[in-house]
Amino acid sequence: MTAAERNSGPTPRGVMRWPLGLHTATVLVLAVGAAIMILGLLWLALGAPRVEVPGPLKPSDTYDAIKIALAVVAGAGGVVALVVAYRRQHLNETTDAREYEKALIERFGAAAGQLGADQPAVRMAGAYAMARLADEWPQERQMCIDVLCGYLRMPHAPDPPTDDQTLTTWQRERKVRETVLQLIGAHLRDDSPESWQGYDLNFAGAVIDAASFRGARFTGGDIVFAETLFVAHGRDQVIFDDVDFAEGSYVYFRLAEFRSGSVRFNRATFSGGWVTFDSARFTGAQVNFRDAAFTAGEILFEDAEFSDGCVDFSGATFTGGTVNFGEHHLPSVYLTVPPARFCGGTVDFSEAADLTHPPQFGLQALPPGLRLPLGTNISDLP
Incomplete structure (x- = not known):
């Protein structure tokens, strides 16, 4: 595993693929199983007492049974409501994560476009935008760094030209490259807020x-x-x-x-x-x-x-x-x-x-x- 992979965070996952009915049934089965296990443990803890039937059911016993049945139904409904709420929350979080990643991709395209602009001031702004994006996007930080380094590898005359107009263009491009190198160097120090x-x-x-x-x-x-x-x-x-x-x-x-x-x-x-x-x-x-x-x-x-x-x-x-x-x-x-x-x-x-x-x-x-x-x-x- 590379250092970039170790520093990267988890990627957003897709929405839950289980059908709602299957998800609900699974949770209900697990809930019933948990209830039975708890009751069994309590029964064992009490010394496994024998259940004695006192005689024919009285009206009060029937009412108590109805109350218990209603409580069970209410509990099942609560489980279903929890499952639905969980799935809704999961869907919202996944949607937000996808929207955030989409925004990062759009920012990457915009910064790369600025680096390829004709005006040196726009290219310099693109360098800052790409560096900031690298700080905020650890999953693709290496890609952003590669773009900045790739800019420096583009052809550039090593010596200043003699005519004034070309010299001005050369000097402006040189300032952009100095900015890119400054951004990279600052991120390699131990006190950098986001280390590269x-x-x-x-x-x-x-x-x-x-x-x-x-x-x-x-x-x-x-x-x-x-x-x-x-x-x-x-x-x-x-x-x-x-x-x-x-x-x-x-x-x-x-x-x-x-x-x-x-x-x-x-x-x-x-x-x-x-x-x-x-x-x-x-x-x-x-x-x-x-x-x-x-x-x-x-x-x-x-x-x-x-x-x-x-x-x-x-x-x-x-x-x-x-x-x-x-x-x-x-x-x-x-x-x-x-x-x-x-x-x-x-x-x-x-x-x-x-x-x-x-x-x-x-x-x-x-x-x-x-x-x-x-x-x-x-x-x-x-």
Whole structure:
């Protein structure tokens, strides 16, 4: 069962399919059976006394029998009335549930339509409407999240155009995308009123130039940044500061490109998840893991290419888990993933705070661009 299924509530059921007569007869039989059982228990509790007939029935006895018969009939009528009232209430609740679900479906269609509108203000309103619908509709929350992520995967020029009119259009679309990312990031924090933690997030192929996931907690679900282009401009930053990559999370930066600007993982905690940067390309961005804590889990940089820019691990602590830049064998598929390639970029561990459990490189000679703490020999590392 997925996390989305665990978080979803019950779905409305259809009206009761029993015919009224059968339902009533069943309840009457159960009521009679219950009455007989209670009388039997009382009889046994009283010591199973013998019933003695004093003689011929008197008129008062006949009247008492008639009263008892009328009480039984009244009780049966009450049972029938209760059955009818129950069925009416059940029908009303089912109808209300269907109407509510119909309204949610209509709201989903309206929000999706707004996201596809020409005007950026309408698209932004659609993003807020879809996020609110996801909060109120846990049964289909994953679908709403998929729509928001799908919007980010739509084509978007990574660099601003040169002519003014096209630039204005590009900037407006960029603001809409920032809003979508802001809504998603806010729902991944522990203090979010409605948490989206544990749901899948698919940003594959998206262009991300400004976003904040500060304080988010990735736990459960697949978080996919595969083939994502990180291309911040000017002072724009993509922020993963204070993020907890917790146990149960699967975060993919596979084949992502860090082209320009700043991407920050400062004070991030890698405490048990599986995070992969395999085959990612670091081609000019400043990627900071300053004061990050690597305590458990796996963080993989296999086949990553560092050709420009800088990856800074100043103040980071490596006390557990696996951080691997080296060659990796996959015996299950008989495949060997090549090691990371240092071909122009800088990967700086020289100011790391703790290398109790150092990264794995599998190298005998220090490649250009890789900086280790003073006195550390690359051949002594795994």
